[in-house]
Amino acid sequence: MSGGRRVKVTSPQTRIALARRSRGVRGSLPLPGPADPQRAARVFREQRRAALRTVALLGLVLFGTSGLLAAAPAPADLTVSGLPLSWLVLMSATYPVLLVIAALHVRTAERIDARVPDPPAGERG
DSSP, X not given: OOOOOOXXXXXXXXXXXXXXXXXXOOSOOOOOOOSOHHHHHHHHHHHHHHHHHHHHHXXXXXXXXXXXXXXXXHHHHOEETTEEHHHHHHXXXXXXXXXXXXXXXXXXXHHHHHHSOOOOGXXXX
């Protein structure tokens, strides 16, 4: 090794954190609020309603499939490749349905966000 001078390498975030500590700033800095609090509240309410509908639908699919299989004992006696048919239904039928429900939920949330208009550029905080 050469006898050169050692250099301390830090990321910009580390430098900022160290600078704050040396200035004596205590606690975290406040996060900026939304540009339009009324719009943010409307979007939040509508997306919360959509989320509750999605959770109800997920519960219906998961508990409904299990309940149907428990109510109809005939599939429990059938086997395919050594596995009970009820297991195969739960493994192969419910996951694609859950994926579709998730994709529809994301699409709904994006539509809600796009439907509620942004404030004009001059009125932003």
